Each structure stands twice: as C-alpha cells, then as structure tokens.
Amino acid sequence: MLNQYFGHYLLNKGILNNVQLREVLDAERSVKVKLGLLAVNVGVMTAAQVEDIHNLQRTRDQRFGDLAVAMGFLTSVQVDQLLTSQQEGHLSIMQAITDKNYMTLSAVETALSDFREEYGITTSDAETEDETEIIKKLVDFSSAADKADLLYNYVGLIKRNAVRFLDDPSFIFIQNSTGKAAQSKWFVSQQIIGDITLSAGFLMEESVLLEIAARFYGEKLTRVDELALDSVGEFLNVNNGVFCSSLSDRGLMTDLQPPVVIKQDGEIDKAVNYRVNTATSFGDFEIILSLA
Amino acid sequence: MARIMIVDDSMMMRNTLRRILEKAGHAVVEEAVNGQQAIDNYPKCLPDLVTMDITMPGLSGIDALKGILEYDPQANIIAVSALGQKHIVFEALQNGAKNYVLKPIHEDKLLSVLEMVLEQNGFAESH
Numbered sequence: 151m152l153n154q155y156f157g158h159y160l161l162n163k164g165i166l167n168n169v170q171l172r173e174v175l176d177a178e179r180s181v182k183v184k185l186g187l188l189a190v191n192v193g194v195m196t197a198a199q200v201e202d203i204h205n206l207q208r209t210r211d212q213r214f215g216d217l218a219v220a221m222g223f224l225t226s227v228q229v230d231q232l233l234t235s236q237q238e239g240h241l242s243i244m245q246a247i248t249d250k251n252y253m254t255l256s257a258v259e260t261a262l263s264d265f266r267e268e269y270g271i272t273t274s275d276a277e278t279e280d281e282t283e284i285i286k287k288l289v290d291f292s293s294a295a296d297k298a299d300l301l302y303n304y305v306g307l308i309k310r311n312a313v314r315f316l317d318d319p320s321f322i323f324i325q326n327s328t329g330k331a332a333q334s335k336w337f338v339s340q341q342i343i344g345d346i347t348l349s350a351g352f353l354m355e356e357s358v359l360l361e362i363a364a365r366f367y368g369e370k371l372t373r374v375d376e377l378a379l380d381s382v383g384e385f386l387n388v389n390n391g392v393f394c395s396s397l398s399d400r401g402l403m404t405d406l407q408p409p410v411v412i413k414q415d416g417e418i419d420k421a422v423n424y425r426v427n428t429a430t431s432f433g434d435f436e437i438i439l440s441l442a
Numbered sequence: 443m444a445r446i447m448i449v450d451d452s453m454m455m456r457n458t459l460r461r462i463l464e465k466a467g468h469a470v471v472e473e474a475v476n477g478q479q480a481i482d483n484y485p486k487c488l489p490d491l492v493t494m495d496i497t498m499p500g501l502s503g504i505d506a507l508k509g510i511l512e513y514d515p516q517a518n519i520i521a522v523s524a525l526g527q528k529h530i531v532f533e534a535l536q537n538g539a540k541n542y543v544l545k546p547i548h549e550d551k552l553l554s555v556l557e558m559v560l561e562q563n564g565f566a567e568s569h
Contacts, residue, residue, distance in 0.1 A: 205548050315546065367454055380454040384524075387452075387497070388546050391524030398529075406525060408451060408499045 155288055157243050158429060159265045166252060172431055174246035185214045188232045189224065199223045208314055211307055211392050281306050289426055297346065297441055304350065304393055305426055308437055311389045316365040318430045336374070337414040338382050339438065340390050344404035346397065347442030350390055351409075352382075353418065353425075354435035361432040383409035444560055447472040447487060449480040449506065450495035450522065455545070459493055459522075462549045468556075477501030481509035484517070490565055491556060493543075496523040496534060504537055511538045518559050522547070 157175060160166040166174070186200035195218065203217045210217070215229035224232075244258045253261070269287040282302055291301040312318050336359045339351030354362070356374055363381035364371040371378045386409050394404045418438065426437040446468050448459045460470045472487040474480035478501045480494065492510065496503035503521065510517050521534035521542040531542050540559045543552050 205551075208546050208548075209544050363454075367458070376453050377457065380452040384452050384454050384545070387524045391545060394525050403529060405530070406497050408497055 155269075155284060156262060156265050159268075160247075160261060161429075163261070165257075165261060166247070170250070170252050174243050174250060174252070175431070177246040177249070178243050185229075185232055188235060189218070189228075192232070194228055194232075195223050204314075208388075209392060209395070211310060211396060281309070291424060294423070294441060300346065300348075300397070301424065301439055301441075303396065304348075304439065305437060307393055307396075308389060308428065311385075311392070312430065315385060315388070316362060316430070318365070318432070335414050336379075336382075336411060337418060337438070338379075338386050338409060338411040340383075340386050340409040341407040342390060342394060342404050343407065345402040346404060349438075349440040350393075351386060351438045352435050353414065353438050355433065358430075358433040358435050361430075362435075379411040383411050444468045444490040444556070444565060445471045445487070446556075447474065447480070447484065447489040447492045449474040449477070449492060449498075449503070451475050451498040452495070455495065455522075455547075458547055459552070462547065462552055463556075466553050477503060477506030477509070480506045481513070484510045485513060488514075491518040491520065491560060493520050493522050494534075494539070496521055496525070496530060504533060507534065507539055508537055516563070518563050518565075520555060520559060 157166070157171050161168065161171050186195070186204065189195035190197055190200055199218075199221075203214055203221065203223070206212075206217055207214065212220075215224070215233065218224040219226055219229060244255075244262065247253050247258055248255050285302050285306055289302070289305060291298040294301055335353050335355055337351060337353050338359075339349055342348040342350060352362075359374060359382055360371055360378055362385055363378040366385040367377070367381040371381070387406065390406055390409075394406060397404050422438055422440050424437075424439040426439070428435055428437055446463055448456050448463075448470055450456050450459070450473075456473050456475075460473070463470055471489055472483050474483050476498055480492070481501075484492070494503045494507050498506075501509075503523075507519050507521070510519060515538075517538075519539050521531065521539040522545065523530055523534070523542060524545040525531075534542055540563065541555045543555050
C-alpha cells in the first residue's frame, strides 16, 4: 500500500500524469493475488471459508489474516507464509513504472528517497506497511487533539471499504485539500451523534457519484436519480455503521442520523474542519469531516 | 412462500431486499418508505413478516416497530441496521423485534434469519 502513496506523490510532483499513474496501479493490481485466493490455492482453506471471512470483513473492519486465525481456519504461521508468498508475487509500482518506461530505475530510486524524506517515512514504516502510520504522514489531523486517532481510523476505513464494496484498490490519499469546492458537486453526508459528534461525508462530481452508486448497488446506473442517490447514501451509511461499531468497542456510544445527499453549488459550510482528497480509478472525491 | 413488507427509506435497499426475497420465492406485498407509512399499511396487507430499517427520517424504525406491535402483538419484525452496536440491536429486540440483520445485507444471512423467525413463529409453507 506504500506503493499507492508513492504513486500519488509522483502525480503531485508532475512526474507522472493521471493516465500513467492509473496504468501502473492497474498493472500492480493485476498481479497481486488476494490472500484468500492464495490460501485456497495451497489448500489450507476452502472457498466457503474464504467467502465467510470476506462477508465478515464487510461488517468488521479487520484484516483477512486476523479473522482467519480468530476463526480457526489458519494458524499465525500459515498467515505469515501466505503473506510472504503474496509479497514475492507482487509487482511493485516501481517495477511497473520502469517496465512502461515512464521513468528510469535511477529516477525512481531518487524519487522514492525524496518521498520518504518529505513524508518522514522510515524504512521500518515501509517494511511493516502499517496503514495508519502511513496515513498519519500524509494527512494532518493533529488539530483534532484527542480525536485525531478516530479521524485517521475513519480515513483508513474509507480506503478499506472502497476495496470491499467498490472493488477499487487504487485508492490513494493526498494532502488535506484547502481549495474551494468546484461548482455543482454532490455532497453526501451523515451525522454521527452521541459520545462524539462527527459529520462525515463525501463531496464528488456526478460521474464519480454514479460510479460509486453503481458499484455499491451492483448494477449499472446511468443517471442521478433517487436510486443512485440512495445507493451512495447507503455506501456512506454502511461505512459509518462500521465506524460506529468500532467506536463502541472503545466504549463510545453513538447513533447515526439518516444520510443526506444534496447538490452543492459553490463552497460548502466554512465550519468544515477537514477535507481529504481521495483518488480512485474512476475519479477523485473529497472526504469531508467536521467535529463538534 | 412468505408475504413480506419491506420498510426502508432507501430505494436502493428496498430494491436489494426485494431482489433477494423474490429470488428466494417470497412475495413482497408492500413497501413502506418511512415508519408512519409502515404503521398505516400494515393492517391493509397483514404480511407474514416485516423487515424494518432502524434509521429513517421522521418516525424511527423502533417507533414504527412499536406501532405495528401495538396493532398486532404477534407481528414478525426483523430489524435491519447499519449499526453493529449492541445497544441498538438490543433496543430493537427489547421492543419486540424477533431478530435482526446488519447492513450490508448478505443474502444467505437475511434468508437464514427470515426462515428462522418464520419457523419459530408458526409459519407453515402452505400459508
């Protein structure tokens, strides 16, 4: 996953353009084999067991390997072995970039060094690929004080749920956006109330809304109608529901208000605390977070 | 085959539930888009089972559940929630829901819960 952030760093620096970045991420994706498939392939899990865990992941924000061990399907040793074989088969973004002749190997190495230095990513960060630690280096929620960790977790959850529900692994964060909202974007939001009060939502253009709606609903959608708006609202609702569950694990009791979807002309409420640009293979959108 | 009323403010959810239920051979006899509509329509269709979204604008799913049970104490209602929190599920069960399912809806889980509720509450296939 560090590769994804490095890829977007190259985009921000103008070293790669959007088309090139998506091509190398697709190339990376086409080679990486999911842990569940690997487990079935080597005969340590059945397809039904893999499916059970995938279904569980949609309501519990936990890694495949952790759930497999918890449910007794795999041992920790087996998980480590599978992870090792997954990594060995992984076509890194660096290799994809050089294979496509977008950069020389020397240029990639230099850019990677600059990226790690600029974001303070150490070798151990890169090796462990602790997602939360990487997100902390790319997105700044420090002003949220004791609630900062919740926001980092929220952003990480969006990324994981994009993979689970939208089948889009090319999910990248860039720095907090401070720019003005473009005209006529769709804003889907939901209030989380209780021990914490958080407004969480997405700001996106129509084409991105339609794609999210279609992927979540599971059918092609060609126009922004009640079905499309409800589908995007439900994606946010499901995401926030899992987030609220994780809050209750921390002893924080919260409730969800129904999601709201509106057409937003001009800037959104200036009280918005945080805006995080996120990039997918089908377009970009902003995560909008406001703490009370 | 059971006669089912779906209650959810989201068209996407109503469509998804309808698709699953009809594929399994059940009949969706009514859809309500909010809690009040659910209470008003229940006596007209008297379904074998109701799926009730908990979080809706206006009258909440919990209040709608109470309203239906006030009319029909034997009503079979399954709470549907995006929240996996124990207190929300507990509140629904405490107020008379027979069981619950979490969003995102998993087809096998929904049908399993539905069949369990119907079987436990005397629903016969010839009904």
